Amino acid sequence: MASPKKQQTTTNKNQAALSSSTRTTTLFPSKKRRAQMEIIGLLIIVVLVVIIFFFLLSFTLGKHQPTPKSKIQHDEYATRFVEAIYTLDTPCGARMDNYIKDCILHKPTMCQGKNACAYVNDVTRTILTKTLASWGEPYLFNISKTPIHHAYGNCTGTSEAWRVGE
Incomplete structure (x- = not known):
């Protein structure tokens, strides 16, 4: 033990x-x-x-930053829009380019009870609102020597598609 x-x-x-x-x-x-x-x-x-x-x-x-391709596309959009507006047939029997020229020259042309400037202004506003604005695309549309001016959004670029009346 x-x-x-x-x-x-x-x-x-x-x-x-x-x-x-x-x-x-x-x-x-x-x-x-x-x-x-x-x-x-x-x-x-x-x-x-x-x-x-x-x-x-x-x-x-x-x-x-806009690429050259997007700049070209925006220029193309602007050119086509101006061409479409310029060649638009109106219910008054004349094309829109005649009313734009009459607005620039202050001629007393009338369409649908409005003078040329008021008519062009209404038509361009309606088209821009139903297209570019409804798509959310910013734009600045101005016809020189006229009171026609439309803007939507923050449009920073410029494209002189056509110089109507100059």
């Missing part, structure tokens, strides 16, 4: 070993938590960098 002193020493060693293993297991969760916190911190940094990247990307793409 073992002596009581030896038995006590063995019990102390077992308690020390148990205590040591308990301390070791309590240290590991702390290291795991620290590693998890570092990973979460890195993920937050990565997410912030991605958000900033997309924010800057949307900013640079938002400043759309």
Whole structure:
């Protein structure tokens, strides 16, 4: 049989070993938590960098500069619109170009109870409102030497499709 002193020493060693293993297991969760916190911190940094990247990307793409192709397309739209207005047949028997010229020259021509300028103004406003404005396209339409002037939106470019009356 073992002596009581030896038995006590063995019990102390077992308690020390148990205590040591308990301390070791309590240290590991702390290291795991620290590693998890570092990973979460890195993920937050990565997410912030991605958000900033997309924010800057949307900013640079938002400043759309018209390309030569889009400038040509806008010029083409303007030219075709003016051609369509200019060659439009009116219910009064004359083409629109005659009323535009009469408006510029201040002739007393009438159509549907309106003088030439008022008639051209009403027709162009109606066409522009039902087309470009309803599509959300900005425009600035002006016939030189007349009171005819229509604008919609923030039209920054210019296109002198035709110079009627000059």
